[in-house]
Amino acid sequence: MHADNWAQKAKSLGYRSRAVFKxxxxxxxIKKLKNPSLILDIGxxxxxxxxxxxxxxPSSEIFAIxxxxxxxxxxxxxxQEDLRNIENIVQINQLKNEFCLVISDLAPNLxxxxxxxxxxIYELNLLTLEQAEKFLNDNGIFIVKTFQNSNLKKFRKEMENIFKIVQTAKPAASKKQSKEIYLYGIK
Ligand SMILES: C[S@@+](CC[C@H](N)C(=O)[O-])C[C@H]1O[C@@H](n2cnc3c(N)ncnc32)[C@H](O)[C@@H]1O
Structure with missing residues (x-):
């Protein structure tokens, strides 16, 4: 399906962006996600x-930044805060090792x-990974947007140091010509 059609479909379902289909x-x-009680949405x-x-x-508690x-x-x-200042958000910081799911669709201005x-991108990816390490529980799942560039392998290695399983995903709703790509890690 073309990007515009994903956007239309999102609109018709009442979602704010076609990113939802990604x-x-x-x-x-991933399949493994079962009723996450606590979710952190970065970007x-x-x-x-x-x-x-x-x-x-509906019963999950979601924190978003x-x-x-x-x-x-x-x-x-x-x-509303820069990820670099996440330490200032007391409500999130008191939940270390508690989250089932940390997701980041963060995309810096180019x-x-x-x-x-x-x-x-690499600096922000590492910072996001740091949050996943700090906030996920023992069975946690991490999904992160990154880009196909010279740092991708290095970043994937960093993820492999933390997660048992690390996989790549290029969802159909992500424009083919876009260098964006997602990695996910399962503890
Ligand atoms: C592609 S959008 C996310 C779309 C979102 N997943 C959705 O479904 O609507 C990327 C977001 O990353 C945010 N962002 C970029 N740099 C950031 C930073 N340093 N801290 C927090 N958010 C940041 C941007 O403001 C932007 O809203």
Missing amino acids: LIQILEK SAPGGWSHYLKDKY DLLEMKEIKGVNFF SGIRSIDEAN
């Missing part, structure tokens, strides 16, 4: 992923200068 398709691949705005997860798992504002989603605890953009 998450659905990744979760179909959550405009809210497609949080919204979908709240609909699917983004640099940008996010319109309220009932039952989702949103914090400068167009490849070396700078790749370094920036």
Whole structure:
């Protein structure tokens, strides 16, 4: 299906972004997720992923963080903050080793200068992985957006140091020509 059609489908189902289908398709691949009680959504705005997860798992508690504002989603605890300052969010920090699922669709603004953009993505990927390590419980699952570039192998290795299983996913709803790709790790 073309990207515009995914966008239309998202709209018709009342979701805020077509990104929701990327998450659905990744979760179909993982299969293992059973009623997560606590979820951390990093880079959550405009809210497609949080919204979908709240609909699917109404009893789960979701914490979401983004640099940008996010319109309220009932039952989702949103914090407008840079991931780099996540330590300032007391409500999240008191839940170390408690989360079943940490997801990150975070995408930094690109400068167009490849070396700078790749370094920036890598730094934010590592920071996201650090949060997964800190917040996931013993059976936790981590899903992270990254990009096909010279740091991808290195980042995957970092994930392999933490997770028993690490896999790649390129969901159908992700534009073929886009270098974005998702990795997931299962403890
Ligand atoms: C592709 S969007 C996420 C879409 C979301 N998954 C959805 O379903 O609606 C990427 C988000 O990452 C956020 N972001 C980028 N850098 C960030 C940072 N340093 N801290 C927090 N959020 C960041 C952007 O503001 C943007 O909203």
